[in-house]
Amino acid sequence: MRPMRVAVVGGGISGVAAAHRLRLLLGPTATITVVEQSDRLGGKLRTAQVGGRSYDLGAEAFVHRRPEATDLITELGLAERIAHPTGVAGSIRAGGDVRAIPAHTQMGVPASVEAVRAVLSEEGARRVAAEPGLPPISLCGADVSVGALLRERFGPEVGERLVGPLLGGVYAGRADSLGLRATLPALATALDSGIGSLLAAAATTLPAPPQPRSPRAPVFGTLTTGLSTLVQALVAAAKPELRLGLPVRRLIRRAGDWRLELGTPSRPEFLDVDGVVLAVPAPAGRKLLEHVAPRASDGYGRVELASMAVVALALPAGTVLPERSGVLLAEHERHADGTPFSAKAFTYSSRKWAHLGGEPVLVRGSVGRHGDVRSLQRDDEELVAAVRADLAELTGITAPPVDAVVQRWGGGLPQYGVGHLDLVRDIEDAVAAVPGLAVAGATLHGVGIPACIATADAAAGRVAAHVLGRVRVAE
Incomplete structure (x- = not known):
């Protein structure tokens, strides 16, 4: 059997999950290369040190009721690290008042x-x-x-x-x-x-109410060691070749395989493979598919993106948070003096997650909505000051943080506009007509971790079937 070679373009959760599934489908001798233009894997899953504690600065949880993430975490031997929210209710600031998010x-x-x-x-x-x-x-x-x-x-x-x-x-x-x-x-x-x-x-x-004295199934889960742990475990299991800090400039369809052009125009590198999984944001998908699947490229080009930032605050010991998991802010809400809020949400993480209780007290503010450029044009110091002012208005907390970290996600969230499902159908149909190519990622069927894993599994299955079919023919 001749060596099998597959490339995964994109090192976010979709890309590393696809690499893991390809390893299971193609076996230990296949060469699986993950190419990521940034210097780190994980995409919107990023766990960093804030106030000396591991804290997620991107996605902070996954939907537990949907099975893909929970099943994969269990498969990787991490089930004992799954944690669920404490059950403290969330709230919403609308019409000038903060109230519990309504049930039903x-x-x-x-x-x-x-x-x-x-x-x-x-x-x-x-x-x-x-x-x-x-x-x-x-x-x-x-x-x-x-x-x-x-x-x-x-x-x-x-x-x-x-x-x-x-x-x-x-x-x-x-x-x-x-x-x-x-x-x-x-x-x-x-x-x-x-x-x-x-x-x-x-x-x-709405789901049926639980039976009397029956516990309600948790909606969300996370990992006590941070969601980057999932990325690390996937890479350890998949054992791919990693090419970090290298953009893929061009995808070339050849007679029986694929060539990826990497690097810069002045110093290009080439990678020849039997199949490709594209697990990239919409702008990269549009560019890379322009010549190999023009209809899919056009579809990616019609997906708009929103940028946002997470401002993580580690507050001094003894800071008392509201008895809520957090607060969402309706658009156009204002401070008592008429100043607009900068944040669109706060998560009171030390209330929401038992494993994040203790010292220091952790809070994260989210800033940025689709089309809102001005709020994100401030530098990190100004952004922290604005979020602290919002937190003071909402909670009365004015204590300076012992640590503050700003994580910006430029173009991080695809917008599922009117007709999005038809758009995705066009993309997937166009890609399906190209042997050895598949797409995955948050642009397609959901921005959450389980949905991304589902697209990764489907893409890996399609590419593996093509590669294995070629090997059998060659034999």
Whole structure:
């Protein structure tokens, strides 16, 4: 059997998960090369030292109810490091007040007016209560803007005070520019089934309440040693060749295999392989697929991106945080003096996660929404000062941090706009027509860790099948 050679372009969670799955499928003799243009692996998974403690500065958790991340962590022997939130509720700042995030909603879309009455004005609650009496919703298979649908059915407040902040926490996007089918698929499915009311559709998507005295299954999980531990374990298991700090400039389809051009125009390097997994952000996908899969390249080019920053604060021992896991801020919320908030969310990590309790007290603020460039143009010192001012306004905490770290994620979050699922279908169909090539990553079917792992597994399976088929033919 001749040697098998595969390249994975992109060293984020999707790329290293694909390398791991390729190793399992192709065996120990295959050469698997991971090429990453930055000097580190992990992408949006980054654990750093803040106040002398390991703290995640990118993704901080994964959806536990979706199996891909939990199964992979277990497969890698890390199950004993999984931790779940303490159960302290989250909150939302809207209309000038901080209240608990309402239960019985689908990402903020209410299943009843009682579920959200405390967050809305009297007029807002009246609009929600009246929604079932409006003409039935008929999508006819089309996609719609989340924000537009909410305004049409509920008026402005549900979108501004609930759904917008919650979706902003996931995508750093705005409800008006996000598509229903990609961001709230269960709701879209319910409406497609003939349910004509948004209230009723949301009610059908909620999980059944737990049986009396039965514990509620945790929604989220993380690793006590930080999520970079998952990246490290994947690399240790996959044993790939690592090429860090090298951009891939061109992807060349040859008669029976692939050539990757790496490095700079003045000092190019070449890597010849049998198959390629592209696990890269949309701009890199557009560039690399331009000549080998033009329709897919065009699709990637139509995906917009949002930038954000995480400001991690290690606060002095004895700092008392609110009895909440954190707070989401509705857009356009202001300080008492009229100053706009800079942060869109705070996570009170030492409240949210038991393993992060103790000293120092850890808090992270998130800054940046789609289209909001100005808030991220400040330097790190100014950004820390702005986030501290927001924290003081929300909690009264003014103690200077013993440590502060700013992590910027430029273009870090793809925006799932109206028609995103059709866009992804075009990308995947175009790539499927090219032997030995597959795509993975957050641009496709979800920005969370489980969704990225799912795309990595699918891409690895496709490329491995091609490579193994070539080997059998060669024999």
